[in-house]
Amino acid sequence: MALLLKSLLYFGAFFVVLRTVQSQGLNSNVYVEKQLLCALDKAPCDNLGRQIKAALPEIIGKNCNACDQKQLGNAKRIARFVQSKYPDVWNDLVRKYGKPTN
Numbered sequence: 001m002a003l004l005l006k007s008l009l010y011f012g013a014f015f016v017v018l019r020t021v022q023s024q025g026l027n028s029n030v031y032v033e034k035q036l037l038c039a040l041d042k043a044p045c046d047n048l049g050r051q052i053k054a055a056l057p058e059i060i061g062k063n064c065n066a067c068d069q070k071q072l073g074n075a076k077r078i079a080r081f082v083q084s085k086y087p088d089v090w091n092d093l094v095r096k097y098g099k100p101t102n
Contacts, residue, residue, distance in 0.1 A: 036082070036089045040096060060097040 038049030083090045
């Protein structure tokens with residue numbers, strides 16, 4: 001449980017970094033894409049990427065059931081961002097980390 005909470009905190013940190021970079025008008029696409037490719041096992045992961053990757057089964061596969069309200073809000077905002085900016089990647093993430101359909 002502690003690892004999950006730590007992972008969710010890193011996921012929230014990713015959101016904060018993303019928003020900060022965007023608000024400063026900087027091009028964050030390379031950084032975001034690096035993290036997304038890491039989550040899909042298509043690129044090496046840095047520490048943040050590993051933490052995001054560890055949190056995705058809970059966030060996508062279990063609908064963030066173990067999340068508190070703040071974590072759930074951050075997860076939803078990030079999900080909307082990825083769905084909007086990277087819809088194909090979002091679909092790949094859902095296939096990889098979502099609940100298996102029987």
